[in-house]
Amino acid sequence: MKNSLPCILSLIALIFCPLYGFSEIDIENIFNPQHQQYFIFWELRMPRIILCWICGAGLAIGGMAFQALFRNELASPFTLGISGGAALGVAILTMVEIQIINEYSSIIYSLAAFLGCLIAISFILLLHRLRPNSPISDLLLGGVALSFIFNSLILFIQYMARPDDIARMVYWMMGSMQIVGYKPLLYISPLILPAILIIYSLRKELDLLFSCEQLAATRGVQIRKNQRLIFLAVSLMSAGLVSLCGPIGFVGLVVPHICRRIYGPGHKTLFWQSLFFGAFFLCFCDLLCRVLPSQGELPIGIMTALIGTPFFIYIIFKKR
Amino acid sequence: MKNSLPCILSLIALIFCPLYGFSEIDIENIFNPQHQQYFIFWELRMPRIILCWICGAGLAIGGMAFQALFRNELASPFTLGISGGAALGVAILTMVEIQIINEYSSIIYSLAAFLGCLIAISFILLLHRLRPNSPISDLLLGGVALSFIFNSLILFIQYMARPDDIARMVYWMMGSMQIVGYKPLLYISPLILPAILIIYSLRKELDLLFSCEQLAATRGVQIRKNQRLIFLAVSLMSAGLVSLCGPIGFVGLVVPHICRRIYGPGHKTLFWQSLFFGAFFLCFCDLLCRVLPSQGELPIGIMTALIGTPFFIYIIFKKR
Amino acid sequence: MLTVDKLSYSVGNKTILADINFDLQHNSLTCILGPNGAGKTSLLKQICGLSKNKSATIKFGDEDLLAMTELQRAALIAYVPQKTSSLPDFSVREFIQQASYCHSAKTLPIDLDAILLTCELKTIEKQSLSTLSGGEMQRVLFASSLYQASPLILLDEVTAGLDPAHHDSICQLIHKTKELHKLTYLWVTHDINAALRYADRILILKNSKLIFDDTPDALKNGILLSEIFEKEFKVLSDEQGQKYLI
Amino acid sequence: MLTVDKLSYSVGNKTILADINFDLQHNSLTCILGPNGAGKTSLLKQICGLSKNKSATIKFGDEDLLAMTELQRAALIAYVPQKTSSLPDFSVREFIQQASYCHSAKTLPIDLDAILLTCELKTIEKQSLSTLSGGEMQRVLFASSLYQASPLILLDEVTAGLDPAHHDSICQLIHKTKELHKLTYLWVTHDINAALRYADRILILKNSKLIFDDTPDALKNGILLSEIFEKEFKVLSDEQGQKYLI
Amino acid sequence: EPIQRIISLAPSITDTLYTLGVEHKLVGITSFCPQPKSGRKIVSVGNMNPSLEALLVLKPDLVITLHSDKRTLDNLKKAGVRTLSIRNQSLASIYDSYIKLGGICGVDKAALKLRSQTKEKFAKLATTHQDTQQKTLILISRLSSSPGKIAPWAASNKSFYGEILSGLKGHSAITSDKCFYQLSAEELIQSNPDIIIILGPIALSKKAQDAEIKAWQILSSLSAVRKQEIHFITNAHIMIPGPKIQESMKDFSKVLQQASP
């Protein structure tokens, strides 16, 4: 029961979340293509819930992998400057936007964000290659420093920007799961599915890397190669997600911790539990974001922390 | 030489930084109370440089203490939600048009920020008290989660705010060392000086806590008491600084690391080196912020990361 | 000087220590023997306050150890742990120096350099902890416990991983410092011969219970030990008539 | 099967290993003795690739070990380290299971439960690593190295911290598995008697140099050992004529 | 004594001062403010978050800033400089700001005239419109700049755009207490506007406008999209709540006229 709960919850979320939202929906109208609710259900809500599902699962898995890889509890998919890179890309574009608008403009934002991530990723990979003997914690520090650089560049752009451009950037950073149709899902799936598969196939390696690097090496884990692989997979996935939804940092940090406390450190179970729990958690938060306010909707980044933190603190500090 | 360099540099900074800035200053005018440059030198620049000095020293010391206390490389004075609390206070105040106080006073802002910090601090202390057997890393996680809550509340306020209010909040978060006269220094010194003294007197305890909690306990360190003391000292200090200057996160994270790599982990030397290096670093960054742009000045938060990161990465990844 | 009274300890429903009672004489060397997992390390941890236990009474002289602060306790008891977590890059000298924490600078009774010399650490005093060999680390830990200058020292398998020569020298050092500085030792070891030779008294723990508490002489024929450890000990003796159990 | 040729290693200007040459026979048990800090652990780490060294030649059969990936190396060499860093809360069973990483599920030659039984870990198989006693942890590490099922096993003071009975049983297990699974052992130990009794061959390291490489018989009179360890060994013998150095 | 040296820290304030004819008293403006038409060069003190020292060296008698800029106001006060803060969230507060600025600069008459003139022109403009019941949605962001998403930033009936709209007998498609907020896609579909007006600070090329209109095709069920009633007001002054709102009113009027059936 305890083991299958996240799975069941996440499936329930997938089915029931699209039924609720700003407007009420009649089940019968869903199957009538002429009706407006058909569009709302199939083109707005359904892809959005799927995005939430994937995004929650991906971020949780990514956080789990990074926490094991860097053996640091504060690591998350965005610790190494990935989201900083994406935000910088978006910030720059917000500033220069007007000149380059053309028919491709709809993906240009995502591209800019993705490009920013790629800069961050290549920098870290370069460090990893150039200093094969540095411990992995140094890489973490390097990544954090990098994310500081990005942040300061964003600050600089904001400093130069007009107040309404600043507001636009801030809005982007709040994150939003709003998409129309299934195309955006198609765009990011080549980043996310391989990443999840790679991490799935590296569960045993994660167990060993999480224990101790030396032990892992003598037991046959190809340390450098797997580090690079995990880093690349998680980063590309995060880059895809962040460029589509904005930075949703909380899930990747907290969901793996929660699952680790409940299900233990073994990545064989942890992988599935994090995946399903992350997926459920984000779907649930998104539902609240859509249902709670009478007008507009809350940014997802607000809900995740507000809902997640009390639970997280309960799990960590409950009497054992 | 290597050992006294930070000290010398920080003293040089204290003397020379006030001489440079937006406008040129004639040494003779400095001593003429009638002249405007007298005001600029003594009432604007001097208190500002002193603030930078204190702030840099305090944050570096605070970061050093927290990194030792939590035995986590990513800890900094702001990791536990202190800056989040302050920013939340400011954000709320930005939104609430205080009708009562028509005298706009930055004291109110500082108070709001400080109050926010106090909430964060008391929450952490409560956790620490209620769960005496939780390892310190759990406290770290709790604090991080708390800072996520704060951030999401800030996001919520920004979400509700008008574009130019958003811009104001963002400006606040960029940090600014701009003060007039010496009064603000007086206000925060009761927070900062005791904190620095406390950490100075706990150098030996930090050495032991940084090693291993069990070892420290059997050697006589009163673990819980010292944890509380260090946490309280650093947090109150950061609260004071953040409410006056905004969140300047980088110094507290990076300066202790740089000093640790150069001078080793012993807090007897590390204390002084971090103090002087932090002070020098912030004075220097502030100087650049004031001198580099042809009009206005750059926010300090931009400069610290831009100057500090390359040096930091060099120190970490240089060949050994 | 140390009185342990009705000490029981369990985790979940596993009993780790069951009703342990003993007291230590001042200026004596007491060895604790016992199979792996008997609860020896747990016992030492209880005594030096690393895991809290409300029900037991552990007294040092007349004072209740459990009610003391870490600082007071450390001034009375030094502890050499069985395993240490990875430590920061302190030098050997710095690390040992830190052991004097519970004393103010003036009252420090022992000279650091003398300790470094007797523990043969002088040549590596500047080396960083993470680069030490296993045996060197053991000696560093022992040296720290001496430098802590507490009247009671708890040793948890301090001679494990030492080469034969260093093993002997540490055993002798324990013996010597006991006499010289009037120290009291409580020494967990698996080295039965060292225990028989140096100990004033031997405690044996098995299955969380204290099953033996007497002078070494009662064990020297090996019969009881063979029973306890479930291993046939041979008794050999050298020219001087000194007996060894193998 | 293992050939170490011209292995030198130094850190800064400190020589840790100087020109080591030896090779191991297949299905033999070789012990490495030597004072603390002689470089034994460093040597094992070189062999299993934990610190890289371009200049040396270390071959397994005809294959260059240094050019291999970790995976290939692990399939040939298992390693029991002298000290482990603190590990996550895996259960004993999970932890040992992870040792089979280098084999695909189908080719796994050994049964986990059998190993748990022989190493007497069956009763604590569900316990978490962080709660184990020192001796239990040593047995877990040894069991993992068996479960890794590599033909060559490097043991670094695997018997340190074991009680006499478990000490014997692990020594016998080493001996037995060597015969049974045709394993080759390279075993660093400070237990001279175990080495003399079980080893087919003994290497002695001192001051970073390999100063002895022969069968145990040459050492049994204790003269050479006394010289090397700078300690007077006594030679005692039991009724069966088995000699012990004390 | 009358004020002679003024620094303005917001484009709308600068604009008002120009219009009131006290340009010669301005000694400092922000980098977002246009320089005066007269060709006189006024010192730029930086962006909306200026350096204190840069302000002080201009020796101002008065620094005028927006209400929200409390830190600058406070620091200036401590440095002994007189300050004035201005609100401009609604039409009424914009009108008030004319009077306030006029009063302090000694040009009360011009200020009163500006106010009544603006009001008159607005009323006159309104007479050319008749009530059509068409719902209008005012957006200050474009769909094409948020990929695959529909989260437009709308100006509600409470914003001064909304006030202009209702003054011209238009109806806002959304009503809210908040001046600006981000609409959810469903809300947008439900509100089903007949006219969409997209505002922006910089002129959009025809190509960009076409791209934007194309981006809206994703919501083909909206009547504004079906009827191709997507309009643009993109110029330098539309975002500035100063005297140029007269122009903005005309822009709105023009769009609404075009859209009328």
Ligand SMILES: Nc1ncnc2c1ncn2[C@@H]1O[C@H](COP(=O)(O)OP(=O)(O)OP(=O)(O)O)[C@@H](O)[C@H]1O
């Ligand atoms: N949290 C726990 N849960 C279950 N069992 C525990 C726990 N902590 C300790 N134990 C068990 O208690 C027993 C006593 O452990 P302890 O470390 O005191 O043994 P020891 O006598 O020092 O053994 P060794 O000679 O191997 O060091 C061990 O069997 C250990 O597995």
Ligand SMILES: Nc1ncnc2c1ncn2[C@@H]1O[C@H](COP(=O)(O)OP(=O)(O)OP(=O)(O)O)[C@@H](O)[C@H]1O
């Ligand atoms: N980075 C280093 N810098 C200086 N000396 C080092 C470094 N690394 C190892 N050493 C020294 O090299 C020597 C060999 O260490 P090693 O761990 O191989 O010894 P060992 O033979 O295993 O000893 P033990 O029996 O105590 O385990 C030790 O004296 C150690 O202090």
Ligand SMILES: [Mg+2]
């Ligand atoms: Mg033990």
Ligand SMILES: [Mg+2]
């Ligand atoms: Mg060794």
